[in-house]
Amino acid sequence: MRPDIEIRRTLVSLLVRVGYPLAGLMILYSALPYWEMREHWSILIGYTVLTIICTFAPVSTYHARLTLNNAILFSGILLYGSWIAVWCAILEILIVSSLVRSSVSKAAANAGQMLITVWVASLFRDWMFGAFDASWWVVLDLLLILIYWLANTCLVAVGISCFYQSPWLETAIRMVKTGTTTYMLLMLIGGLGARLVSAYGVFAFIPLIAQIVAISIVFHRYFGGMKKLEHLNDSFLVTLAASIDARDPYTHGHSYRVAHWAREISQVLGLGKAQVDEIYYGGILHDIGKIGIEDEILKKEGKLSKEEYAKIQQHPVIGYQIVRQAGVFDELLPAIRSHHERMDGKGYPDGLSGADIPLAARILAVSDAFDAMVSDRPYRKGLPVEVALERIEEASGTQFDANIAEKFVKIIRNYPPEEFEIIMNKKGHWKSDSKEKTG
Amino acid sequence: MLLDVILFSFIVAFLRGGRIKNIPTFHKLPFLAASLLLQLCSALMPEWGGGFVSLAYVCMLLFFFYNRAHEDIRIFLIGWLLNSLVIWTNLGRMPVDLELASKLPYSIEPIVNGTDFKHTVLSEATHLPFLGDIIYMPLPIPRLISVGDLFIMLGTFFLVQRIMNKPISLVRLRAGKHYAARH
Numbered sequence: 001m002r003p004d005i006e007i008r009r010t011l012v013s014l015l016v017r018v019g020y021p022l023a024g025l026m027i028l029y030s031a032l033p034y035w036e037m038r039e040h041w042s043i044l045i046g047y048t049v050l051t052i053i054c055t056f057a058p059v060s061t062y063h064a065r066l067t068l069n070n071a072i073l074f075s076g077i078l079l080y081g082s083w084i085a086v087w088c089a090i091l092e093i094l095i096v097s098s099l100v101r102s103s104v105s106k107a108a109a110n111a112g113q114m115l116i117t118v119w120v121a122s123l124f125r126d127w128m129f130g131a132f133d134a135s136w137w138v139v140l141d142l143l144l145i146l147i148y149w150l151a152n153t154c155l156v157a158v159g160i161s162c163f164y165q166s167p168w169l170e171t172a173i174r175m176v177k178t179g180t181t182t183y184m185l186l187m188l189i190g191g192l193g194a195r196l197v198s199a200y201g202v203f204a205f206i207p208l209i210a211q212i213v214a215i216s217i218v219f220h221r222y223f224g225g226m227k228k229l230e231h232l233n234d235s236f237l238v239t240l241a242a243s244i245d246a247r248d249p250y251t252h253g254h255s256y257r258v259a260h261w262a263r264e265i266s267q268v269l270g271l272g273k274a275q276v277d278e279i280y281y282g283g284i285l286h287d288i289g290k291i292g293i294e295d296e297i298l299k300k301e302g303k304l305s306k307e308e309y310a311k312i313q314q315h316p317v318i319g320y321q322i323v324r325q326a327g328v329f330d331e332l333l334p335a336i337r338s339h340h341e342r343m344d345g346k347g348y349p350d351g352l353s354g355a356d357i358p359l360a361a362r363i364l365a366v367s368d369a370f371d372a373m374v375s376d377r378p379y380r381k382g383l384p385v386e387v388a389l390e391r392i393e394e395a396s397g398t399q400f401d402a403n404i405a406e407k408f409v410k411i412i413r414n415y416p417p418e419e420f421e422i423i424m425n426k427k428g429h430w431k432s433d434s435k436e437k438t439g
Numbered sequence: 440m441l442l443d444v445i446l447f448s449f450i451v452a453f454l455r456g457g458r459i460k461n462i463p464t465f466h467k468l469p470f471l472a473a474s475l476l477l478q479l480c481s482a483l484m485p486e487w488g489g490g491f492v493s494l495a496y497v498c499m500l501l502f503f504f505y506n507r508a509h510e511d512i513r514i515f516l517i518g519w520l521l522n523s524l525v526i527w528t529n530l531g532r533m534p535v536d537l538e539l540a541s542k543l544p545y546s547i548e549p550i551v552n553g554t555d556f557k558h559t560v561l562s563e564a565t566h567l568p569f570l571g572d573i574i575y576m577p578l579p580i581p582r583l584i585s586v587g588d589l590f591i592m593l594g595t596f597f598l599v600q601r602i603m604n605k606p607i608s609l610v611r612l613r614a615g616k617h618y619a620a621r622h
Contacts, residue, residue, distance in 0.1 A: 035569040036567075036568055036569060038568075040569075041569060041573050044569055044586070045573070045574055045586070048586055048589060049589070052589070052590075052593065055613065056609055056612040056613050057612075058613060058614070065613075065614060067613070094517050094520075095514075095517065096613075098507075098513040098514075098516060098517055099510060099513055099609055099610050099613070100610060100613075
């Protein structure tokens with residue numbers, strides 16, 4: 001690894017693990033005097049109840065489940081200032097971190113992130129409502145939502161890039177692509193709700209709640225339809241993969257296992273659901289090009305001649321062409337074409353190296369190699385898992401992406417033995433399997 | 440104490456079709472016993488009351504901590520922690536807002552003259568006053584509660600649901616699923 005990257009990583013890690021929590025503590029400390037004021041207590045209590053309810057009432061969208069907590073925080077900032085939002089954030093952090101097992105450093109960083117977001121937004125609020133007339137709220141609120149969202153996205157992206165070692169800009173862009181519109185919608189409701197309640201009192205909650213319930217029903221229907229379509233797509237892909245594996249009974253379930261491990265890796269890398277799914281399907285289809293290779297070569301026992309080997313090497317390109325002609329799974333193309341590339345550029349078909357190889361292909365290369373090594377073939381027995389892992393470690397940096405290889409070895413070593421057995425014995429009946437795990 | 444909340448929780452669980460099958464087991468029960476004993480000591484020796492109550496809260500926290508495998512206990516843990524913070528910082532006594540306390544049907548005399556060994560008057564000098572008993576709860580039994588008590592009530596509700604064999608999982612609620620997996 002280059003030294004300047006190393007330094008940058010250390011700095012980011014320091015910022016997220018120490019800077020975030022420290023800033024959070026300072027913000028908490030600055031909010032304390034406001035909590036102690038007697039006239040603020042009824043607001044504190046009201047927002048406590050709202051926070052508890054919202055923490056357990058998520059709005060489901062296609063990619064993720066969002067809670068209304070950000071909307072609550074935002075309404076607090078708009079109406080009263082940062083102290084009430086800090087209170088809600090602390091309560092939410094307490095509830096979530098006590099219920100969901102997460103490492104202390106991640107929870108602390110997340111807490112810091114929330115508090116900094118609140119602080120930045122309220123700083124802008126104070127400045128804006130000082131500089132402009134209050135009647136400008138119609139525009140200023142929207143601007144504030146943008147600032148809140150921007151601060152939140154950047155801080156979270158830096159946090160994720162620290163804990164999962166992915167480039168932060170890429171992470172930020174992915175977050176924007178997957179969840180932003182819903183996030184904005186919820187924030188808009190929070191902002192409008194705040195104005196409505198401050199103008200008309202507590203009963204303004206009635207139309208607000210009706211609105212939120214209606215939105216979640218619409219979401220539920222809409223995304224339910226999309227899920228059905230996705231399911232259809234799934235069964236189609238699974239059929240295709242089964243037909244690839246059926247040609248060679250000894251590699252039965254290979255595509256499934258490669259896809260499964262690739263999904264495990266991408267989850268550990270902290271990729272979003274959409275990308276994880278993409279890599280999973282890339283794994284299922286990665287060997288589709290083998291359809292175009294003669295049985296004699298594919299099933300040949302013993303050494304292949306030079307020409308035969310060259311033919312085998314064609315399978316990523318053949319697969320690429322098949323899928324490209326179909327024109328439906330364009331996002332899977334890089335994974336299919338490049339899963340036999342090596343980090344040192346000695347792979348095939350294009351001889352790509354390093355970061356030029358698409359991430360999905362780098363992940364598939366590791367899981368493909370692992371499954372090829374450990375599964376039995378007609379002419380040889382599979383290697384013991386530990387030996388295969390050692391080989392992957394040896395080839396880390398030359399054949400495989402060092403980071404991915406390291407993560408993969410860790411995943412396999414920590415995998416529950418019974419589950420590992422089940423996956424290794426999968427021979428094609430994979431329909432009912434762990435689709436749920438993606439969530 | 441929380442009789443109304445407990446009763447309400449049992450009624451809800453009963454209407455949901457829950458019945459008691461087996462009483463859940465708890466770990467490290469001595470901590471619970473120690474906590475109760477310390478509270479008793481504080482009543483017998485009021486001059487040391489603050490110290491005993493503070494210790495009793497430590498024991499109770501430890502008891503919850505060792506039983507944190509269940510979600511309802513974790514909610515208790517939050518509530519108890521919030522209450523502990525305000526009790527520790529005020530030398531073993533829970534500050535009570537007199538303005539609201541005067542609405543209650545019973546006398547506030549012991550709090551004012553200091554004979555109530557567990558409560559004290561909320562004043563300017565109180566630390567973390569916002570975690571004290573500042574919420575007036577008129578129904579079903581009128582009382583003053585703290586923010587921590589809100590969590591304790593929530594925890595009670597979920598604990599009773601679990602005892603009645605109709606557990607509600609908060610994690611699953613958060614994930615958009617409505618019922619806990621049956622054990």
